[in-house]
Amino acid sequence: MMEAPLLAIENLRTYFYSRAKRAFIRSVDGVSLHVGPGETLGIVGESGSGKSVTALSAAGLVSAAPGVIGGRIELHSHRARRNLLDGLERYVRVKEEDGRVMAVEKDNRGWRRRAEALMEGVRGKEIAMIFQNPRSALNPYSTIGTQLVEAIRLHTSLKGESEAKERAIHWLERVRIDSPRLRFDNFPFGMSGGMCQRAMIAMALSAEPSLLIADEPTTGLDATIQSRIVELLAELKAETGTATLLISHDIGVIRRLSDRVAVMYGGTVVETGRATQALAPQAQVRHPYTAALLASIPSTETIRRKSYLQAIEGEALDTIDVPRGCRFYGRCNRVTEAIRDRCAGVEPPLAEVAPGHKVRCWLYSSTPSSLNPAREPRQ
């Protein structure tokens, strides 16, 4: 029996309305994920795949309308289980026609009041976040120290000014900021991007959260700084054992830090499994999108032979006109005649191909018992 997950997201749907296109964007369209205690789940995908919106939804930070419209987000911590979307379904009515969302009626005020009540004591405390571009996430008008002390006094039992300050300095040390006592009085603009990211990590972890959401924590930093932030996150993970939901488009980062991964495409999870399984260079069974994504990164072999990169043809799916069949069908190079009709007509289920390894592809779910492709595909 598996340990109860700390965070379980079920069938999450988050939509936005595009005024320019007069249509609903189905950013997150039925995502189910779970993060176990002490585990790091990496979500990888390209822009528009819905990975960041999934994370923001989990933290209750989606404010644009209609936003989150359904699903369950269950948080299991301190022996209490709560659904952060509990009872919210009565505020929303979705009208769909032929796979296209025609209208979403949402009582946003009612929803927000209820959602904020459910989030009380959770956001920042139980679920802490670090973002891309740390400099804009920090308050430019107040010192790193002030911001850290504020977080500590708000979220932990340390309420006194001086003990909170000691704890803040302790955290600056733990994120390997040199001369933390001096840095305590620095403003964000006096610090480099890497240093700001460290300060933000300190701030997030100082609340001793059950779950850390790291949304593109290394994007926008220099290559050498990136790898040092990744090292820091790996060390802190080993030290604190905080469960982490890591979002990145950088497969290298995901691979280095994740225990399990979820690959997202067009608002859905197309593959999930242990990182060593799903992202192994020579894995036999994997979603064609994951395979193509891995192949489009220059490998040592490609560079040595100066060969062409295997690009994925076409553009990423916009999640307005979601096709009836597989969302990757239009770009997929592994469609065989045997499965073409199904690929074009029916969305494949996320089927288990090995213990803990699931792939959303008709190649692997032809018959329930078969773990191998229906027919060996030739490219």
Next chain:
Amino acid sequence: MSSSILEVTDLRKHYSQRRGLVSVLTGQGRVIPAVDGVSFYLRENETVGLVGESGCGKTTIGRTVLRLTDPSSGRIVFDGRDITNLSRAELRPLRREMQMIFQDLDAGLNPKMRVHAILHEALTVYERPSDAAIASRIRELLEQVNLKDSKLANFPAELSGGEKRRVGIARVLAVRPRLIVADEPTSALDVSIQAQVVNLLRDLQKHLGLTYLFISHDLPVVELVSQKVAVMYLGRIVEMGLAESIAHQPRHPYTRILWSSLADKQNTEASLSGRGGATVERAARAWGVFDFEQPVNGCRFAPRCPLYQDKGRPAVCTDPASEPPLRDLGKGHAVACHFA
């Protein structure tokens, strides 16, 4: 070296930054040496990659060699002609031979013009071809960059990132340039689209005989597309050589750190097991931010250099009189380090 299309000698570009009333009045401000004595050349139909962290002067070099900004000193020779001090009017006919692809996907794409108008404008800047010639040239350009005809009627805002990049490239190709400075051409794009654009740029080079100065911080991509690579650190080239020797036998400690920090980006078993971080961690000890206000004493990498530490902080590294010059190691490989 007769076939070199661009030759840059001891190029310098210093920006002065004046802050506050006193420095404005006295005319004294601090000087930021964005490019500080750089020499290199590009042969026809080859790609030279320029790598380094942000702020090291890569983009400034790109802009300066095209005379988009004026150099503080040094010499730029394009196709046998010294262009360092040419006036704007004298430069104009040369501009069509040397073009730039900017990092910003929207650069050069007027948001109020349709793709067709953008390309039309580019085709009529230097000459007045007939309408039929323009039409056939637009068709040719679309084909070259793999863009559908239907996109001609779109405004830039209606295009995806990859399509914007293709239009930007088509616009540059419209004037039939020989030298293209590509400044981070893929960094704003998603991985799968990056691969398309990298393939496209390589195809175009093959078919049109283009020469690229390829500026990027994406080391695997640079290694893939370039014949030669120059590694920059704070306004200077610290190592230069064939792409494979820079990647696989780097000599300068900075180059080593750069490449090892990327080891886990590559699609290998080694990265999966998490190896390859050790050198970075070792180097990380003194890895601060460089402060231009501190005077450079000797080697500018010394304050962050693991080799300097290992050698017991030799005096020569911080001797103000001896900044290490680019030392030729043979086979076109040169390194600016006393000990590498």
